[in-house]
Amino acid sequence: MALSASALRDRAPRTAGTPLRPSGNLRRRMALSRALEAVATAAALFAVALLIDVAVTVITNGAPAISFAFLTQSANGLSGGGIANALLGTVVMVVFGAAIAIPVGILVGLFLTEVAGPRSRLAHLLEVVLDMLQGVPTVVVGIVVFGLIVVPQQKETGFAGAIALSIIMLPLIARASQQVLAVVPPSFRQAADALGVERWRTVIGVILPAAAGGILTGAILAVARAAGETAPLLLVDSLYHPNAIQLQPFGNGVPSVPMFIYTTYDLPSVSGITLAWGAALVLLTGILVANVGARLMLSRTRRRMGL
Amino acid sequence: MSAHGGELAGERAPEVAARLRLHGQPVAGAGDRRLDAEPARETVFEIRDVAVHYGSSQALGWTTLDIHRHEVTAVIGPSGCGKSTFLRSLNRMNDTIPNFRLEGEVLYRGHDLYAPATNRVEVRRRIGMVFQKPNPFPKSIYDNVAWAPRNLGMRAGLDERVERALRHAALWDEVKDRLKQSALGLSGGQQQRLCIARAIAIEPDVLLLDEPASALDPIATASIEELMHTLKHRYTLVIVTHNMQQAARVADRTAFFALDLSGSQRVGTLIEYAPTRTLFTNPSDPRTRDYITGQFG
Numbered sequence: 001m002a003l004s005a006s007a008l009r010d011r012a013p014r015t016a017g018t019p020l021r022p023s024g025n026l027r028r029r030m031a032l033s034r035a036l037e038a039v040a041t042a043a044a045l046f047a048v049a050l051l052i053d054v055a056v057t058v059i060t061n062g063a064p065a066i067s068f069a070f071l072t073q074s075a076n077g078l079s080g081g082g083i084a085n086a087l088l089g090t091v092v093m094v095v096f097g098a099a100i101a102i103p104v105g106i107l108v109g110l111f112l113t114e115v116a117g118p119r120s121r122l123a124h125l126l127e128v129v130l131d132m133l134q135g136v137p138t139v140v141v142g143i144v145v146f147g148l149i150v151v152p153q154q155k156e157t158g159f160a161g162a163i164a165l166s167i168i169m170l171p172l173i174a175r176a177s178q179q180v181l182a183v184v185p186p187s188f189r190q191a192a193d194a195l196g197v198e199r200w201r202t203v204i205g206v207i208l209p210a211a212a213g214g215i216l217t218g219a220i221l222a223v224a225r226a227a228g229e230t231a232p233l234l235l236v237d238s239l240y241h242p243n244a245i246q247l248q249p250f251g252n253g254v255p256s257v258p259m260f261i262y263t264t265y266d267l268p269s270v271s272g273i274t275l276a277w278g279a280a281l282v283l284l285t286g287i288l289v290a291n292v293g294a295r296l297m298l299s300r301t302r303r304r305m306g307l
Numbered sequence: 308m309s310a311h312g313g314e315l316a317g318e319r320a321p322e323v324a325a326r327l328r329l330h331g332q333p334v335a336g337a338g339d340r341r342l343d344a345e346p347a348r349e350t351v352f353e354i355r356d357v358a359v360h361y362g363s364s365q366a367l368g369w370t371t372l373d374i375h376r377h378e379v380t381a382v383i384g385p386s387g388c389g390k391s392t393f394l395r396s397l398n399r400m401n402d403t404i405p406n407f408r409l410e411g412e413v414l415y416r417g418h419d420l421y422a423p424a425t426n427r428v429e430v431r432r433r434i435g436m437v438f439q440k441p442n443p444f445p446k447s448i449y450d451n452v453a454w455a456p457r458n459l460g461m462r463a464g465l466d467e468r469v470e471r472a473l474r475h476a477a478l479w480d481e482v483k484d485r486l487k488q489s490a491l492g493l494s495g496g497q498q499q500r501l502c503i504a505r506a507i508a509i510e511p512d513v514l515l516l517d518e519p520a521s522a523l524d525p526i527a528t529a530s531i532e533e534l535m536h537t538l539k540h541r542y543t544l545v546i547v548t549h550n551m552q553q554a555a556r557v558a559d560r561t562a563f564f565a566l567d568l569s570g571s572q573r574v575g576t577l578i579e580y581a582p583t584r585t586l587f588t589n590p591s592d593p594r595t596r597d598y599i600t601g602q603f604g
């Protein structure tokens with residue numbers, strides 16, 4: 001001990017007063033670490049720059065279109081008009097789709113965390129299926145819904161669109177719910193178990209309330225994602241009266257903002273392009289607001305759980 | 308502490324006490340209650356030759372002991388000797404651990420807790436538990452206490468029930484003006500008393516406490532210990548503690564577990580079980596003596 005201490009003293013630079021600096025191996029590792037930090041930071045900045053670029057482009061192109069009339073009037077063919085009917089149609093379909101996907105997604109999440117054991121094969125299979133579903137191109141979801149709903153009904157409907165959106169939302173919500181439920185502290189379950197309360201009551205009374213904010217966050221993110229989906233709507237809900245408000249998804253095509261962008265951009269008029277940019281700006285704003293709101297909610301949940 | 312300690316040291320408890328020995332053979336003395344100074348007590352738990360395995364490793368060796376009504380029974384012993392395993396076997400909290408296996412019988416007031424027909428939710432309804440780390444729900448103070456009664460159909464007089472539980476847990480005066488505030492805002496000691504209030508709000512028969520004060524400062528610890536003395540008039544308490552002074556202060560009886568070699572495995576084994584005073588002043592097993600004098604584990 002005394003020997004190694006004196007050896008250390010001998011090796012230390014005898015420059016009392018100057019600050020201690022790393023040398024040799026430690027110095028190399030620190031240089032490498034700094035280089036990696038720089039690369040990672042650059043990559044992060046690049047991602048942020050991309051987002052800013054998209055936002056700036058959409059804002060500069062779309063802002064001229066934004067007006068009270070644009071938001072409150074329905075589309076009006078070549079002469080322009082607004083996006084009120086498309087906006088309402090998107091809301092109808094997304095709400096309808098979310099009404100299906102949120103409860104089912106939460107139940108799937110509950111199954112994975114509360115019902116199935118850690119070694120359940122069914123749970124494992126379900127996770128794989130969810131991940132695959134999440135990776136399925138949305139146009140494929142569109143084709144499937146086309147075959148399942150549009151073909152038998154012999155018409156494109158908002159209902160078919162809502163179903164397609166719910167299929168896109170489901171894996172997102174289920175996985176988000178699973179992740180949030182998994183971080184509900186096990187001590188809550190233990191405490192509830194020790195009180196002789198049945199597990200399903202614990203789920204409703206303690207576990208879900210503790211996870212509610214996080215689940216809602218996942219649901220909002222999924223909704224925001226679905227609201228901008230275009231490919232499946234192109235297949236199952238592209239035939240609708242473009243200039244009318246249509247809130248009844250059964251039996252009718254329902255207009256939507258993505259479809260508005262898609263069709264208006266192709267109109268043989270210069271104003272059409274501006275209108276499409278305007279609609280894109282509205283869509284982007286909605287998604288951004290939803291995302292920020294979702295993050296805020298998540299941080300609140302974490303605080304509530306004492307994380 | 309010093310007052311209790313002096314009392315302990317100055318007084319010689321009767322030599323012969325209900326006492327169990329190693330490796331499962333009954334020892335003379337287990338039935339000699341007539342020689343014991345205290346009156347005969349109603350038995351709440353009869354633990355008969357219980358052994359616990361987690362998978363292939365045995366955590367608890369053949370354990371036989373009785374736990375009496377309206378007493379505080381302390382479980383002491385070095386880390387890893389199976390104290391928590393033993394305690395959690397008394398209300399089937401181990402059931403969810405994969406590969407948990409219990410042999411022998413745990414009789415609670417004559418009912419076999421591990422009989423196939425026994426409902427473990429009902430078991431825990433009667434045998435409550437308080438954990439080492441305070442674990443209040445992320446709800447208000449009131450809702451923490453009221454949650455279990457509500458879910459167990461005890462809705463009548465809920466406010467009174469909550470107040471009673473908080474009073475018995477010696478917390479009422481500190482929280483009565485902020486019942487609607489989050490329980491997570493309480494101090495650690497208050498949270499632990501809240502957990503005790505939550506457990507006694509459903510009027511269990513037995514309360515199991517696993518190192519309830521180990522995360523608390525000395526003042527909060529003292530208030531929890533104080534609480535033990537009053538709670539035992541209503542409930543039967545079993546407490547695991549690492550703190551021998553605490554066992555000496557609160558417990559009527561103390562069980563000492565230690566790791567014992569069984570074949571090649573080190574298995575938690577009940578070494579001695581006796582009235583606390585006897586165990587601390589006149590232990591019958593040298594290992595108990597070594598442990599309480601700090602020469603071991």
Ligand SMILES: Nc1ncnc2c1ncn2[C@@H]1O[C@H](COP(=O)(O)OP(=O)(O)OP(=O)(O)O)[C@@H](O)[C@H]1O
Pocket residue numbers: 361366385386387388389390391392393404549575
């Ligand atoms: N869930 C589990 N799975 C497997 N083995 C376990 C499990 N819980 C406990 N054990 C083992 O059982 C033995 C007894 O553990 P137990 O927690 O009962 O000890 P303890 O006396 O409470 O210790 P401490 O004083 O540290 O809390 C230990 O060897 C431990 O590793």
Ligand SMILES: [Mg+2]
Pocket residue numbers: 390391392517
């Ligand atoms: Mg323990």
